Amino acid sequence: MDRYKSFGDQTVMIDAVSGIEYTGKFLYDSIVRLAQILQKLGIKHNDVVGLSSENSVNFAIAMFAGFAVGATVAPLNVTYSEREVDHAINLSHPKIIFASKITVDRIAKVAKQNKFVKAVIALSGSSTNHPKVYSFTDLMNSDKYKTKPDFTTPAANKTEDVALIVCSSGTTGLPKGVQLTQFNLLATIDSQIQPTMIPFNEITLLTVIPWFHAFGCLTLITTATMGTRLVYLPKFEETLFLSAIEKYRVMMAFMVPPLMVFLAKHPIVDKYDLSSLMVLLCGAAPLSRETEDQIKERIGVPFIRQGYGLSESTLSVLVQTDDYCKPGSVGVLKVGIYAKVVDPDTGKILGPNERGELCFKGDGIMKGYIGDSKSTQSAIRDGWLHTGDIGYFDDSLEFFIVDRIKELIKYKGFQVPPAEIEALLLTNDKIKDAAVIGKPDEEAGELPMAFVVKQPNTQLTAEDVINFVNERASPAKRLRGGVVFVDEIPKNPSGKILRRILRDMLKKQKSKL
Known part of the structure; x- marks a missing residue:
């Protein structure tokens, strides 16, 4: 203030x-x-x-x-x-x-x-x-x-007083409330403010990332401390986005992969002067090297930087730098952040180039999930935040994300929990069983897709199922990936859905086309 x-x-x-x-x-x-x-x-x-x-x-x-x-x-x-x-x-x-x-x-x-x-x-x-x-x-x-x-x-008691409660999707269904303390925010802001060639108050930054999202909210808070000129849009609209860059000579922009794909491929981009862009900062989901190269070649932006973080870590814990930006990496540890990679089954700490669960410790790690001590204890063990993401670090200590334990669907930067959509589908009397996975999509990242088992002797179309969800869920959770009717949902003996088999079914479908 x-x-x-x-x-x-x-x-x-x-x-x-x-x-x-x-x-x-x-x-x-x-x-x-x-x-x-x-x-x-x-x-x-x-x-x-x-x-x-x-x-x-x-x-x-x-x-x-x-x-x-x-x-x-x-x-x-x-x-x-x-x-x-x-x-x-x-x-x-x-x-x-x-x-x-x-x-x-x-x-x-x-x-x-x-x-x-x-x-x-x-x-x-x-x-x-x-x-x-x-x-x-x-x-x-x-x-x-x-x-x-x-x-x-x-x-205030900065280490205990909660400044923000942001909603984070979980694999168990409806969102959890992530408690971020004043200390979490202050430490994160300090780690963001690094010396730059251009004074902060001379930088014009564009954001269209929703401020209700942890990524967007922390962007707003951080830029407020630096005096950066923040140009904002309430939502993404092609011409407004491009004209804002041109009109205000935007130097930096916070992005998500679907916006990067737009810059790389949409023909309308060529109609605007985007030469002021110096840095594109991309987060919320992985960005392909192909898209990055296409943007650099097309509009000449010299720096594209990826990072990795979660709502539970306040903002990014990993970020690319000028010296650490290998293809496919999400960068190196930020100042004040510690990491370990562990075997998800045994908990054994792994070394370079060994794949395991990414765990982080540092001043940005959340206080916990509000009113949910069980989930908090599962996520934070001995002070380490267990991300549920599988990755590794190389000999240069650059990190790479390769898979995830958690089943969250990443749709345009939003995290969509399959279990929530499945629970909703099962409220339909005509649906016996259901499973939801993310269908790969170049522009959106992933699209929610449902495999549905009908009740015997019922009439139910894919359109019926899609409309059922549309009427009851927010846009990110709608079944844009389609609906496939199956005889049964593959599950393990304990009843857990085997999504890997469903993904394999989807791949086989594609290979036949």
């Missing part, structure tokens, strides 16, 4: 849709006022504030105001269905939820069913048909709330 104050009349944020530019002073003044309003609404140290919005200046103001009063901020995926919102807020128990125009009706409806939510604040627009819903604009402009021009944040 104080960093925004120090930037004064310098532009620190630009809405690439409207073209409105926001100064450090505007953000500081807005955060200070909202923080005092939150206190007057009863928000205290360690209370939880929910936030369901696409990228916007009001998202940033609400989040930093929450931090300022010592509250925990719990971002919510804007694509969540009512069922998913209900699950998420019953993990974090927010007293107040900020909601954008596209989510406010959904949030208000779920909030009405949960008494711990005292108010919903609509971030855009002033009129609403729901009780308990207040207008952000009206609150900020109201004479009812007298506020001072400065604000003192309450004392």
Whole structure:
């Protein structure tokens, strides 16, 4: 918050849709006022504030105001269905939820069913048909709330006080609430700030990564501390994305592989001047060397850097550098991070070029999953975060991801748990059994695909199944990979789905085409 104050009349944020530019002073003044309003609404140290919005200046103001009063901020995926919102807020128990125009009706409806939510604040627009819903604009402009021009944040226990609760998908079904402490965030920000040839306040950075996602949220927080000019989009739109790079002479952009494929292959890219781009930072899923080479050749961006991290590690624990960027690698350990590779069956520590489960220790590792000590103890053992991903390091200590123990489907940077979709499918009376895997896709990474066993003597089409899921799940969880009807789902003696066999079936199908 104080960093925004120090930037004064310098532009620190630009809405690439409207073209409105926001100064450090505007953000500081807005955060200070909202923080005092939150206190007057009863928000205290360690209370939880929910936030369901696409990228916007009001998202940033609400989040930093929450931090300022010592509250925990719990971002919510804007694509969540009512069922998913209900699950998420019953993990974090927010007293107040900020909601954008596209989510406010959904949030208000779920909030009405949960008494711990005292108010919903609509971030855009002033009129609403729901009780308990207040207008952000009206609150900020109201004479009812007298506020001072400065604000003192309450004392905090940085190692214990939770700053963020971000939703992380798990193989067991619905999302878990990852608790990231103030210390986690501060340590991660410190590790991100490395000396650069160009002063931070002269760098223009573009992000379209959702700020409700851990990757996007930490991007917002980190750039706020550096004075970087942050150009944002609420969602990816081809022409807006490209024109923003051209108009604002963007030097750096945070990316996910589907956006990289777009830059590499879409014909519209040639119509724009992207020569200002110096660095593309890619995370959330693996990026192929072919795509990287195509981008470098096409638009001449000199540096493409990959990294690896999880919500549970606050941000990246591995990142490529100028000296460590072998094809296919995700880089080397960041300062302050420790790693080991262990045999997933025996726990034996492995050496260079031996494949095993990646485990990490460091100041960014989460406090734990809220209200779920069992999952926390499974994930963090003796201080080491067990990622569930299989990889190795070479003789130069560069790391490579080769497979994963966890079954998460990576769709456009989102992590989709198959078990959640399977549980949903099994609520359909016409479905006897079901299994879901990720179908490889060049643009999206993976597409959720279902193998379905029908109940005897029932009429059920693939379209019926797809529509059933569409009506009940957020977009990332829809069966874009299709539906295959089978006689039975392959399982081991303990009943665990053998997804490897399903993937083999998919490969055989492709080879016949």
